[in-house]
Amino acid sequence: MTANCPFCAQSVVQHALVCSSCSRDITIPESLIAERDDLFRKREMASEELANAKAELETLRRRQRLSLRRS
Numbered sequence: 001m002t003a004n005c006p007f008c009a010q011s012v013v014q015h016a017l018v019c020s021s022c023s024r025d026i027t028i029p030e031s032l033i034a035e036r037d038d039l040f041r042k043r044e045m046a047s048e049e050l051a052n053a054k055a056e057l058e059t060l061r062r063r064q065r066l067s068l069r070r071s
């Protein structure tokens with residue numbers, strides 16, 4: 001398994017402490033990784049909610065147009 005260095009984007013061995021290409025310290029604290037995963041999940045949930053809201057809004061608009069036409 002490999003990962004990419006956040007500085008030079010070279011692929012490095014996963015769990016490596018230092019990038020073999022640019023020699024930068026690339027250790028990421030576990031807490032930060034957990035936080036990142038949490039943020040990814042939240043972002044996914046938010047975009048799902050947004051899609052649902054848009055669909056709901058579209059339904060309401062369609063309904064409104066129909067009721068306007070009827071009256």
Ligand SMILES: [Zn+2]
Nearest residue numbers: 005008019022
């Ligand atoms: Zn690097």
